[in-house]
Amino acid sequence: RDEHIPRELSPIKKELTQSADMYLSYGKRALIVLAGFGVGPVTAKRILRKRIVDEAEMYSEILKAEEQYIKTKEFWK
Numbered sequence: 001r002d003e004h005i006p007r008e009l010s011p012i013k014k015e016l017t018q019s020a021d022m023y024l025s026y027g028k029r030a031l032i033v034l035a036g037f038g039v040g041p042v043t044a045k046r047i048l049r050k051r052i053v054d055e056a057e058m059y060s061e062i063l064k065a066e067e068q069y070i071k072t073k074e075f076w077k
Contacts, residue, residue, distance in 0.1 A: 038069025
């Protein structure tokens with residue numbers, strides 16, 4: 001199946017598959033977390049696995065992840 005996908009698109013396919021799987025598991029919450037600036041599937045999964053009590057706490061975790069991304073993005077790739 002993947003033999004028709006160019007090598008440079010393979011990481012994109014993996015990220016999209018992970019995001020879709022999260023949506024199937026967590027629903028709307030996954031979409032909200034993934035909408036965070038610089039929040040990819042790995043970070044989103046870490047946030048969604050936490051015992052989050054309310055919506056405000058979820059947004060707080062997203063904000064922390066965004067701040068971490070902003071601080072470290074220059075070192076990525």
